[in-house]
Amino acid sequence: MQASRARLFKEYKEVQREKSADPDIQLICDDSNIFKWTAVIKGPSETPFEGGVFQLAFSIPEQYPLLPPQVRFITKIFHPNVHFKTGEICLDILKNAWSPAWTLQSVCRAIIALMAHPEADSPLNCDSGNLLRSGDIRGYQSMARMYTRLAAMPKK
Numbered sequence: 001m002q003a004s005r006a007r008l009f010k011e012y013k014e015v016q017r018e019k020s021a022d023p024d025i026q027l028i029c030d031d032s033n034i035f036k037w038t039a040v041i042k043g044p045s046e047t048p049f050e051g052g053v054f055q056l057a058f059s060i061p062e063q064y065p066l067l068p069p070q071v072r073f074i075t076k077i078f079h080p081n082v083h084f085k086t087g088e089i090c091l092d093i094l095k096n097a098w099s100p101a102w103t104l105q106s107v108c109r110a111i112i113a114l115m116a117h118p119e120a121d122s123p124l125n126c127d128s129g130n131l132l133r134s135g136d137i138r139g140y141q142s143m144a145r146m147y148t149r150l151a152a153m154p155k156k
Contacts, residue, residue: 001062004035004060004061004062004063004064004065005034007064007065008029008034008035008060008064009034011103011104011105012029012034014103014105015027015029015104015105022105022109023042024041024042024044024112025039025040025041025042025105025108025109025112026039026040026041027039027104027105027108028040034060035059035060035061035062035064036057036058036059036060037057037058037060037069037104038055038056038057038058038074039055039056039058039104039108040053040054040055040056041053041054041056041108041111041112042054042112043115043148043152044112044113044115044116046116047115047116047144048078048140048141048142048144048145048148049077049079049115049144049148049152050148051148051153052075052148052149052151052152052153053075053152053153053154054073054074054075054077054152055073055074055075056071056072056073056074056108056111057071057072057074057087058070058071058104058107059071060104065100065102066100067098068093068094068095068098068102068107069094069104069107070094071089071094071107071111072086072087072088072089073087073089074087075087075151075152076147076150076151076152077115077144077147077148077151077152078125078128078140078143078144078146078147078148079114079115079118079125079128079144080118080119080120080122080123080124080125080128080129080132081114081118081119081122081123081124081125082124082125083124083125084125084127084128088124089111089114089124090119090122090123090124091110091111091114093107093110094107118132120132120133121133127143128140128143128144131143
């Protein structure tokens with residue numbers, strides 16, 4: 001547990017130092033628990049998520065970085081690799097392809113990349129995956145855009 005705390009403090013310092021380096025990602029550590037973080041990510045441009053601001057919750061195991069963090073979307077998102085109700089994310093690096101070389105920041109980058117390039121063959125949201133697999137890109141994009149507007153756009 002000491003090793004994981006040391007690693008998380010190191011990542012925390014890194015995040016503080018490089019706040020402006022990645023304007024699409026804002027990582028926030030819970031003041032009372034180093035194992036709980038949230039992230040705010042911007043929807044990637046030229047996707048149905050563009051203009052959206054999405055919140056993620058990180059729950060970090062005591063064996064981190066040997067085990068991956070549990071990450072889920074708090075903001076509702078229509079995406080084949082995200083469970084619509086729970087926000088669970090299907091991403092190989094959060095499961096069997098995890099490496100201690102990954103950081104919380106790089107996990108956020110990987111999630112943004114997944115948002116831009118959905119994997120319809122391993123869906124957690126079958127409706128979304130079926131639209132893509134059947135070639136209905138327009139249907140998928142309009143649903144994703146609608147949910148982005150409803151759930152992830154800053155209220156005016």
